[in-house]
Amino acid sequence: MLARVRSAALGIVLVLASCGASAPPSPPAPLPARTVRYTFALEPDLEHMHTTVCFEDGVPDALAAIHEEGRARVETAEVLRADGPHALPIDGEISLRGVAPGECVRYRVDLAPGRRATPGAPGSYRVGDDLVAPTSLWLRAPSPRDASTAMLARFVLPDGVRASTVWPDADEEGWMRIDERAFRYIAYVAFGELEVERVPVPGGCIDAVVLDGALQIDAEQRRAWLGTAGRAVSRVLGRFPAERAGVIVVPTPFADTPVLFGIVGRGALPTIALLVGENARPDALVPDWTAVHEFTHLASPFVERDEAWITEGLATYYQQVLRAREGMLTPEQAWNEMLHGFARGRSEGTGRTLREESRDMLRTYAFGRVYWSGAALALMADVAYRRSSDGQGSLDDAMVRASDRRDETLRADELVRAMDGGDGGPFAQVIAPWIDRDEFPDVDETLAWLGVRRGVAGVELLDAPGAAIRDAIMNPGAPLASNPDGCR
Incomplete structure (x- = not known):
């Protein structure tokens, strides 16, 4: 999550912080014995949604909110029977006692903006005639449930209204298969008169929608921006x-800053919301760091927010490195931005340890201290990996080692262990002296060894013992995956 927010976008940021052209349909694999089907019907005013949930076999005890905010949004719940609907009790959860296999339940959710029951919770937001409503508001999870149950979903939308990409493509009957990730993580979804702009990236595809509002950048320029950021992160x-990933571009009035804010939602498919200044120039948008930062989050497992120093640190480090690798910045510019960030990190915070600052960041707003401390540790770890392997290993390789756990939720020490390939590896050794100290990590010795120094006119890259590693960090690296079929 990023904190470069101007007043014109503050309302959207507070809410978020917390299909167009699609591929040809393909039939789903055979369903397990138990199947639950969700039908999400949006009312024409885009302020209420009726969800019908049908249980073809066993019925769970309840339908539970996937986030605390969703508990306050359900207005009514009923089981549908031949003699008419029968009300179901709502006490945070929707009780399904008395519902029989083969019956359907319907609940009505209030999507109106401005109703957040929990401070900082993700809520809904109107952007012109369009609506952003995260799954935390309207998706209810069967409780209990097991992996053998197939979960299928479809949208029934008013004429002219589409939903942004949030789940895999529908089959010929309109059903999308969702999995446990849809209930474990929040995803961001837009509804409105949307057109999907498909952007091929190495080994994947980005489905982007632009919400109601004016932008200086046209569709081709948006594809160039997102495609460049996607290629950078692919490195x-x-x-x-x-x-596959869904991107929601939110035009932000009265702003010329390229991207004011970004946030990632994880689910059956990742979703990213990016607030773009309506007056942003294309030449400023393409090299901007925000999309690179947010896309980088998708390369690592989710870590609980109280230990955000590691995932935000990795994304903050890579937002410089990857832009240099992709040619969006020169190496000198990338190192210069990193040095500026380290200076910011030293000057911010509440004087407590990195572990404590990270835990309380959303309350103290010590973002600079947390993000840039994590970035300093990431740089030190990258150098440690390279030095310990005679240049054959890197932080990239550590990210690859942990990549098969991208759909999991880990603690920081679990992610470090996955990246190191065991206990006591280079990353763990770098972190140990600093996580429980109140000083900013001492990255100066590493920078001096690399030959990176701030001069009068900007950064200077000097002859130094680590100059070859310094240059390798910004090197494009191995070839990228091809995407011969583009976005099918």
């Missing part, structure tokens, strides 16, 4: 971290 794993 970590050799391919884009997801085969």
Whole structure:
């Protein structure tokens, strides 16, 4: 999550912080014995949704909110029977006691903006005539449930209204298969008169929609921006971290800053919301760091927010490195931005340890201290990996080692262990002296060894013992995955 927010976008940021052209349909694999089907019907005013859930076999005990905010949004719930609907009790959860296999339940959700029951919770937001409503508001999870149950979903939308990409493509009957990730993580979804702009990236595809509002950049320029950021991030794993991702571009009035804010939602498919200044120039948008930062999050497992220093640190480090690798910045510019960031990190915070600052970041707003401390540790770890392997290993390789756990939720030490390939590896050794100290990590010794120094006119890259590693960090690296079929 990023904190470069101007007043014109503050309302959207507070809410978020918390299909157009599609591929040809393909039939789903045979369904398991138990199947649950969701039908999400949006009312024409885009302020209420009726969800019908049908249980073809066993019935769970309840339908539970996937986020605390969703508990306050359900207005009514009923089981549908031949003699008419029968009300179901709602006490946070929707009780399904008395519902029989083969019956359907319907609940009505209030999607009106401005109703957040929990401070900082993700809520809905109107952008002109369009609506952003995260799954946390309207998706309810069967409780209990097991992996053998097939979960299928479809939207029934008013004429002219489409939903942004949030789940895999529908079959010929309109059903989309969703999995446990849809209930574990929040995804961001837009509804409105949307057109999907499909952007091929190495090994994957981005489905982008632009919400109601004016932008200086046209569709071709938006594809160039997102495609360039997608290629840059592909230089970590050799391919884009997801085969498919949805991007919601939110025009932000009275702003010329390229991207004011970004946030990632994870689910059956990742979703990313990016607030773009309506007056942003194309030449400023393409080299901007925000999309690169947010896409980088998809390359690592999710870590709980109280330990955000590691995932935000990795994304903050890579937002410089990857732009240099892709030619969006020169190496000198990338190192210069990194040095500026380290200076910011030293000057911010509440004087507590990195572990404590990270835990309380959303309350203290010590974003600079947390993000840039994590970035300093990422740089030190990258150098440690390269030095310990005579230049044959890197932080990229560590990210690849952890990439098969991208759909999991880990603690920081679990992610470090996955990246190191065991206990006590280079990353763990770098972190240990700093995580429980109140000083900013001492990255100066590493920078001096690399030959990176701030001069009067900007950064200076000097002859130094680590100059070859310094240059290799910004090198494009291995070839990227091909995407011969583009966005099918």
